[in-house]
Amino acid sequence: MKKRNFILAFKTSLPVLFGYLAIGIAFGLMMAEKEYPLWLTAIMSLTMYAGAGQYVAVGLFAAGIPLTGIIITEILVNIRHIVYGLSLISKFKNTGKWKPYLIFALTDETYSLLTTTDVPEGENAGSFYGTIAMLDHSYWITGGLIGAILGQIITSKTNFSLGGVDFALTSLFAVLLIEQLKKSKDFLPPLIGTVTTIFAIILWRFKILPDSNNILLLSLAMGLALLLMLRKPDSKQKNKNGGN
Amino acid sequence: MSPEKLSVTAALIATIASALVIFSERAFPFVLFSRKSPPSIIRFIEKYIPPMVMAALLFYCLKNLSVTELLDSGERTITLNKFLPDLSALTLTVLLHLWKNNSLLSIFGGTALYMFLSQIL
Numbered sequence: 001m002k003k004r005n006f007i008l009a010f011k012t013s014l015p016v017l018f019g020y021l022a023i024g025i026a027f028g029l030m031m032a033e034k035e036y037p038l039w040l041t042a043i044m045s046l047t048m049y050a051g052a053g054q055y056v057a058v059g060l061f062a063a064g065i066p067l068t069g070i071i072i073t074e075i076l077v078n079i080r081h082i083v084y085g086l087s088l089i090s091k092f093k094n095t096g097k098w099k100p101y102l103i104f105a106l107t108d109e110t111y112s113l114l115t116t117t118d119v120p121e122g123e124n125a126g127s128f129y130g131t132i133a134m135l136d137h138s139y140w141i142t143g144g145l146i147g148a149i150l151g152q153i154i155t156s157k158t159n160f161s162l163g164g165v166d167f168a169l170t171s172l173f174a175v176l177l178i179e180q181l182k183k184s185k186d187f188l189p190p191l192i193g194t195v196t197t198i199f200a201i202i203l204w205r206f207k208i209l210p211d212s213n214n215i216l217l218l219s220l221a222m223g224l225a226l227l228l229m230l231r232k233p234d235s236k237q238k239n240k241n242g243g244n
Numbered sequence: 245m246s247p248e249k250l251s252v253t254a255a256l257i258a259t260i261a262s263a264l265v266i267f268s269e270r271a272f273p274f275v276l277f278s279r280k281s282p283p284s285i286i287r288f289i290e291k292y293i294p295p296m297v298m299a300a301l302l303f304y305c306l307k308n309l310s311v312t313e314l315l316d317s318g319e320r321t322i323t324l325n326k327f328l329p330d331l332s333a334l335t336l337t338v339l340l341h342l343w344k345n346n347s348l349l350s351i352f353g354g355t356a357l358y359m360f361l362s363q364i365l
Contacts, residue, residue: 022348026355040255047263056301057262061250067258074262076297078269083290085273086282092274099274106270164329167358170305171337171351177298178341189292193299201307216304223296231292 001131005123009131012117016109016136024143025150026168027054032151033162034062045144049107049137052176053078055169069217076220084111091115091125098126105133107140189227196222306330328365333358 024045031041036058044054056077060070084106085092091114092099102114110133117132119125154160177190197219203209209218250258273282309327337354341347 019348022352026351034249036255037252040252040259043256044259048259048266049263050266052301053262053266057258061255061258064248064250067254067261070258071261071265074265075269077301078266079289079297080294081266081269082272083286085270086277086286086290089274089278103271103274104267161363162359164359164362165355167330167333167362168351168355170302170330170334170358171354172347173298173302173305174334174337174354175341175347175350177295177302178338179347180295180298184291184295186292186295189296190299193296194303197300197303201303204307212307215307216300219300219304220297223300224293227292227296231288 001127002123005120005128006131008120009128010135012113013132013135013139016113017139019109020136020139021143021146023051023168023172024140024145025147026165027051027058028144028147028149029151029154029162029165030055030058030147030168031144032148032155033165034058036061038145038148038152041144041148042141045141049105049140050078050081051107052169052172055166055172059166059169063212073216076216080108081106084108087115092129095126095129096124098130102126102129102133105137107136110136188230192223192226192230193219196220196226306334329358329361332361 027045028041031044044057048054048057053074056073057070060073065073085103088106088111092102095102106114113132113136114129117129119128151162154162181187181190197215199222200209200215200219203218204212204215209215273286276282277286309330333354336357337350340353341350344350
């Protein structure tokens with residue numbers, strides 16, 4: 001790859017650099033707060049490479065949720081990834097040996113970069129996109145490691161408490177929800193999610209639902225059922241209010 | 245009551261399983277729709293499921309808010325210091341995001357306020 005094009009790829013990835021360092025640091029701090037080792041933080045960022053997926057995982061690990069619960073939750077939390085690839089099928093056609101890595105590294109942020117960036121003339125699409133994806137990936141891992149190291153120092157050497165750092169997760173979901181609402185302008189799906197979750201929390205509070213780790217599974221299952229009833233999969237856009 | 249946190253080994257196994265799940269989801273459209281166009285169920289997933297899941301996750305995070313403790317038969321008092329940090333930090337996150345539209349600023353502002361309030365109250 002030409003040096004000029006590497007610099008171009010680096011410049012393209014700059015907005016993600018700051019974002020990933022910051023969100024990665026928050027992830028590392030959470031892992032340190034739950035006293036998980038540095039290497040596990042690194043392996044998670046290396047292999048899962050999913051912001052919300054990793055934030056949720058820390059909570060599930062700390063709550064001692066069994067493997068099947070974790071798998072089902074991760075499927076649902078990351079379900080949006082199923083559709084990201086759709087718009088990139090033709091763009092990834094000529095990426096050769098880079099293609100598996102490009103698919104693996106398709107996070108929200110890399111997706112938004114790749115869908116808006118063109119390959120410079122004379123450059124191979126695979127190595128140009130692959131370089132951007134690898135730079136993003138390295139920022140993410142670095143952020144997690146910085147956070148985990150900082151977290152260990154802060155909790156062992158100072159009186160400062162990291163309690164509350166996991167509110168970053170709540171904030172992240174609020175921000176993502178606002179972003180999705182801006183795009184879709186359709187309040188029914190989030191309303192369904194809100195109602196079913198509050199219902200599941202009430203069941204848990206009344207001890208009808210025995211374990212807090214069933215709240216999310218129950219609410220997502222009910223939400224999916226309601227969505228399928230109120231928004232028919234084959235209904236087109238004009239049918240915005242569901243019924244007909 | 246809730247069990248203890250996962251051991252490091254169990255967490256590692258869960259990490260690898262989750263990584264496989266996430267990779268499969270990312271690879272799904274490339275494997276299935278490289279030649280034919282996607283069916284309407286995929287457009288349904290794309291449009292409606294993410295906002296529903298996101299709202300569910302948000303409220304799941306707030307499950308320990310003591311406003312909901314009103315529902316518990318025994319305790320009738322709302323302790324302000326238990327839900328003030330969540331509500332103010334969430335409000336700050338939303339307002340910051342609507343105002344500046346900068347995800348980082350919104351997340352960090354909200355989290356910093358939460359950490360501050362939950363530790364002094």
